[in-house]
Amino acid sequence: MISEKYDAINRLGTIAERKEFLSKQSYEMRTALWHENIDRKIREITLSAEQKEIIDVVRKKFITVEFAQSAIGTDEADAPQEYKEIMGKASQLLGKEMMRDLFGILGDSKTLIKQ
Numbered sequence: 001m002i003s004e005k006y007d008a009i010n011r012l013g014t015i016a017e018r019k020e021f022l023s024k025q026s027y028e029m030r031t032a033l034w035h036e037n038i039d040r041k042i043r044e045i046t047l048s049a050e051q052k053e054i055i056d057v058v059r060k061k062f063i064t065v066e067f068a069q070s071a072i073g074t075d076e077a078d079a080p081q082e083y084k085e086i087m088g089k090a091s092q093l094l095g096k097e098m099m100r101d102l103f104g105i106l107g108d109s110k111t112l113i114k115q
Contacts, residue, residue: 002029002032002033002036003036005025005029005033006033006036006037006040006107008021009021009022009033009106009107010107010108010111011111012107013111013112013113014112014113015105015112018105018106018107022106027065027068027069028065030068031063031064031065031068033106034063034103034106035059035063037102037106037107038055038059038063038102038103040108041101041102042055042102045098048093050093051093051094054086054089054090054093054094055090055094055102057086057090058086058087058090058103061082061083061086062083062086062087090103
């Protein structure tokens with residue numbers, strides 16, 4: 001079921017359509033889809049041990065139902081210091097493009113319509 005929903009997201013052509021699709025899912029499904037997203041994307045690339053470790057930390061701390069529910073209505077600027085520190089380190093280790101691909105865009109970015 002997760003793979004099927006993930007494949008459905010890949011067929012959506014815009015980020016707005018993907019966000020709308022995701023917003024209709026349960027928190028459990030949203031979390032599962034983000035884990036699927038990360039799994040699929042990291043299979044395609046070679047990562048250093050530090051990169052693998054920071055991705056694992058982000059997944060365990062922030063790609064959870066509890067975190068998703070706690071973040072409702074909050075701005076990233078208002079996030080706890082721990083979040084800022086971990087995501088800052090992730091950004092340094094992964095770079096802007098990989099951060100966007102792993103944590104910012106759900107689904108394959110190659111299938112998005114250029115706007």
